């Protein structure tokens with residue numbers, strides 16, 4: 001953070017786009033803001049066209065507030081609801097073809113480390129359950145097998161939300177959806193265990209009930225990917241449209257699912273654990289000073 | 290006409306709370322004024338989902354947010 005190039009040269013404020021000026025003056029550009037200050041600073045997503053009460057949109061809102069280094073982050077998304085908000089942020093966004101995100105991110109991350117050897121550029125994929133675990137399954141897995149150093153976040157609404165309600169590998173067994181009237185015949189895929197087996201160094205499962213915890217998880221996943229290897233977050237982000245959840249009950253649903261099958265879970269290699277212990281010790285010392 | 294959340298700011302200011310602000314799915318929409326210590330809604334951005342009402346009324350029993358009908362003209366001033 002604190003990069004000089006986001007600062008506006010004196011006298012140029014009035015020629016810069018209003019949004020940019022606001023992001024430097026009142027937003028996260030050039031400084032580290034706390035997610036608990038949301039609602040008191042200008043956010044990286046100006047606004048988005050996702051449905052009323054969409055908790056995938058909420059997760060994305062917290063994601064941008066949690067980025068450790070938004071000026072040097074590149075977000076990759078694909079077809080699916082999430083890109084509707086991801087493409088509205090003041091952070092570079094690449095639209096991967098459906099299923100290709102983790103292949104594109106692999107090449108991008110490698111190219112960035114060759115082009116900017118003296119700088120850290122964080123690459124983060126955010127895509128749906130269909131994008132990552134069905135149609136992009138092969139590319140997701142192989143990016144993990146190859147130990148590519150970027151973060152993958154699955155915003156799991158347990159359905160193909162953007163195309164009107166087909167079942168995905170992440171839909172629960174037995175469930176009927178608008179375009180899966182017979183009910184799903186197979187179990188929900190255990191994405192977190194797959195990620196561990198495939199070589200991720202940090203893995204978490206989370207329901208969006210606690211912004212502080214979401215932010216901490218996202219920061220950890222990004223920092224671990226910088227230094228050690230692939231990281232994965234499996235986030236429950238309900239689709240109130242396809243699951244007919246009254247919008248007022250969307251947070252209640254997230255709390256309920258957290259108790260049922262989305263209990264917070266975090267796993268990391270010993271190496272990563274040591275890294276965070278060391279980092280958190282240093283941060284505490286900084287605070288004491 | 291559409292439905293938006295409206296914070297009863299004088300009521301809200303009693304609590305030094307900010308909880309609803311942290312759960313709205315819309316960015317730059319449900320904000321917090323540290324001067325008056327209260328939440329406030331930028332009407333143009335509110336989609337009327339009532340998640341903030343769930344937080345304030347159902348979870349916290351503070352009942353400081355009500356849903357109101359506004360006309361686009363009324364929101365233009367925000």
Ligand SMILES: Cc1ncc(C[n+]2csc(CCOP(=O)(O)OP(=O)(O)O)c2C)c(N)n1
Nearest residue numbers: 079080081098128129130131159160161162
């Ligand atoms: C190669 C390809 N196949 C199919 C599609 C059509 N398509 C667009 S979005 C989508 C499903 C999205 O589901 P998911 O990835 O779970 O995201 P969600 O909308 O649920 O967030 C599909 C099948 C496409 N865009 N490209």
Ligand code: SF4
Nearest residue numbers: 051054081161239240
């Ligand atoms: S269809 Fe579902 S996941 Fe997509 S924006 Fe609407 S509520 Fe969110």
Ligand code: SF4
Nearest residue numbers: 301306307309345353
């Ligand atoms: S939850 Fe209620 S009391 Fe708390 S900040 Fe929001 S409106 Fe005010």
Ligand code: SF4
Nearest residue numbers: 313335336338339341
């Ligand atoms: S009704 Fe929904 S969109 Fe409007 S302020 Fe409340 S939580 Fe935000």
Ligand SMILES: [Mg+2]
Nearest residue numbers: 128129159161
């Ligand atoms: Mg989906």
